[in-house]
Amino acid sequence: MAVSYNALAQSLARSSCFIPKPYSFRDTKLRSRSNVVFACNDNKNIALQAKVDNLLDRIKWDDKGLAVAIAQNVDTGAVLMQGFVNREALSTTISSRKATFFSRSRSTLWTKGETSNNFINILDVYVDCDRDSIIYLGTPDGPTCHTGEETCYYTSVFDQLNNDEASGNKLALTTLYSLESIISKRKEESTVPQEGKPSWTRRLLTDDALLCSKIRYFVGYLYN
Template sequence: MPRGARARQPAFGGSTRARVVARANARRAIALGADVAVDETQLNAFLDSLKYDDKGLVCAIAQDVDTGAILMQGFASRDAVAYTLRNRKATFWSRSRSELWCKGETSGNFIGVESVHVDCDRDSLIYLGVPTGPTCHTGAHTCYYKRVDGRDGAAAKVDGGRHAAEEALTTLYELEATIEARRVEAVADDVKPSWTRRLLDNPELLCKKIREEAGELCQTWEENEGKEAATNEMADVLYHSMVMLNKQGVPMSDVLAVLRRRFGTSGVDEKAARPPKKLIDPSK
């Protein structure tokens, strides 16, 4: 396995990982412009409970609901938080312009908000949602696209950062990025390719390994092999399955978005609603 002034109303108009992110954003793009019913009494009580700083602001962090990536950090006034909760679009207070700012009102790259969370001190919020395009003004998926530590980090090297410009990736997406890197790397004829590259170049071997690893995961239960064995086999199943996704051009964010849509839905009903699979013609 690889290693605050008068607020104006927001106007609504319209790297190594760049290709994967672009494909994922195109499929995951959402329009959450419709107002959501909000109990105004409860909303005002919540807004009153927040601990604003001396400028009337709280910290607001936007996080990708599927990938876990921290997209950006800004500040939100009472009106910005209220607007976010009513309209389901990440909204902040622009300190430089002294006005309400809905992320994406200029670029079109909104962050559709799925849920809002407050910290224990009630002075910080997380807007958990789905970006419809790059969050950073530079075109990067997130504003946190440079690693600081390490040999090539920005703290050690001018304009440094892993792969020159690399976002902070959670374990799952670090693995996805590694698989993608193996897919596009040039391999000399006299150099043995990585295991990931061998799998990508040999779909039959890849399918065989997925079936094999799935069987071994089941065996950990059937043979009472214990939690450690089950953990290791699940890691193998996940890795090989992600290689298969890469082979078919499917980003993990699409898979997680499907799982999120299934929350609160009966598994039996969800499966019954899927289109029927094409049966194999035994005569061919």
């Protein structure tokens, strides 16, 4: 069901949503104020660098020079991970289009995926109304969490409170993707042989023609 960014990019481009123009970028020993230099081979790129600097100047960095950065999957809406950024990390993300953070424990920049190859490819960056919180909206190359989970948020507090044993195996999915997950589970179960009359859901999941005919039938109610 996942509607991918790539599949929709062409239609979205018509209204210029989520299609930031790519920037020229090359590694160089020259360092600007933001420590990241765009290829300054023409006035356009110099102007772009000035805009980036201006934008970075306007972020409300905390007393440690940091802001919160939240990486979100643009297709599923899943919050993948949360880290912190300093001026350089945010600037690097904007120019490289790979989600980059500042490690508070190691006091270094790190790009998600630099060891696992599971980069988060940035489509847009959003700043909140207070200018101290940032969203990295992107598509991940693979699982984001070091545990192999799709996201780092797989521990439900309410599951833990209701039943300790059930915790740790449920992602923080939004409604539509929760429903998709449940239907997928039902579909897996439907391959197990069963005695007696099958349930209506099981019949739908094992009979594509029946399923399609029902979808066609109910589409008729969409505008009634």
